[in-house]
Amino acid sequence: MGTSRAAKAPATRRWNAVIGTLKAPERNANAVLNVAFSVALNTLPTISPVSAPIVFGVSEGLRFAVDVRERGLDSAVKREAIRVSEQYVVPSISSGLWDVASSKIDPQYLNSPFGRLAELAFKKTMNQVMSKGAEALAKETE
Amino acid sequence: MTTTKADAEKNLREFLDRHGKDGFLRLLLTNYLFELAMYYLHSEKNPPAVKEDTSYRFYVDGKERVYKPEAIERFKLDLRKECEKKALLIIENLKKMQLIEKLDTDFMADPKVAELIREAFESLT
Numbered sequence: 001m002g003t004s005r006a007a008k009a010p011a012t013r014r015w016n017a018v019i020g021t022l023k024a025p026e027r028n029a030n031a032v033l034n035v036a037f038s039v040a041l042n043t044l045p046t047i048s049p050v051s052a053p054i055v056f057g058v059s060e061g062l063r064f065a066v067d068v069r070e071r072g073l074d075s076a077v078k079r080e081a082i083r084v085s086e087q088y089v090v091p092s093i094s095s096g097l098w099d100v101a102s103s104k105i106d107p108q109y110l111n112s113p114f115g116r117l118a119e120l121a122f123k124k125t126m127n128q129v130m131s132k133g134a135e136a137l138a139k140e141t142e
Numbered sequence: 143m144t145t146t147k148a149d150a151e152k153n154l155r156e157f158l159d160r161h162g163k164d165g166f167l168r169l170l171l172t173n174y175l176f177e178l179a180m181y182y183l184h185s186e187k188n189p190p191a192v193k194e195d196t197s198y199r200f201y202v203d204g205k206e207r208v209y210k211p212e213a214i215e216r217f218k219l220d221l222r223k224e225c226e227k228k229a230l231l232i233i234e235n236l237k238k239m240q241l242i243e244k245l246d247t248d249f250m251a252d253p254k255v256a257e258l259i260r261e262a263f264e265s266l267t
Binding site: 124130 | 150174
């Protein structure tokens with residue numbers, strides 16, 4: 001009995017082209033990514049499940065960031081009713097903000113793999129910004 | 143060292159002052175697209191259409207040699223850079239649609255805006 005938690009590849013023979021790009025003697029990230037996204041996302045009836053969860057995260061994260069700049073952190077967390085842990089300030093804010101964002105997302109999107117990936121990316125981004133400041137972007141793009 | 147509330151506030155302000163809303167969007171979308179890429183590139187076989195684990199091919203080349211850890215890390219970094227290019231394309235699309243300024247509002251309640259957001263992400267396919 002297998003214990004793998006990996007998702008299954010999209011059920012299309014076109015996915016073999018992705019494996020082909022990975023097998024290439026000089027594998028190229030641009031080719032791998034283009035073929036993978038193109039094949040995978042075209043198997044979905046619409047791109048909404050991919051775009052919706054992260055866009056709600058964008059909205060919540062930006063609103064919070066702007067609020068902090070204009071009114072300060074204490075006021076911003078109070079407005080969002082976020083409970084901040086004294087010991088884990090940054091992760092507790094990120095987690096609280098995702099709870100706010102996720103309450104607005106259609107549950108069928110939220111509970112999909114894309115919802116979970118959006119949650120990971122959102123919390124990682126907020127953690128990076130709040131713990132590294134401007135360097136968060138510089139470091140990631142080096 | 144633990145980040146205090148004062149540090150978090152200073153860092154958030156510094157990030158927005160230096161990179162603006164675009165920078166936040168760039169970082170978040172890049173992180174998301176990278177997670178998405180890793181999710182698909184670590185998928186398992188799905189017979190009869192796909193008879194090979196993609197996750198295996200991520201770490202083992204076409205001649206059955208395991209990639210060195212440095213080569214895998216370099217490939218991940220290259221993938222991340224490609225994700226960033228795609229994030230920038232989405233941001234360009236959002237700018238053309240004049241949606242950037244609406245992103246910190248409850249814009250998704252408007253079905254027309256939700257449709258435009260979907261269009262902005264079509265560049266991924």
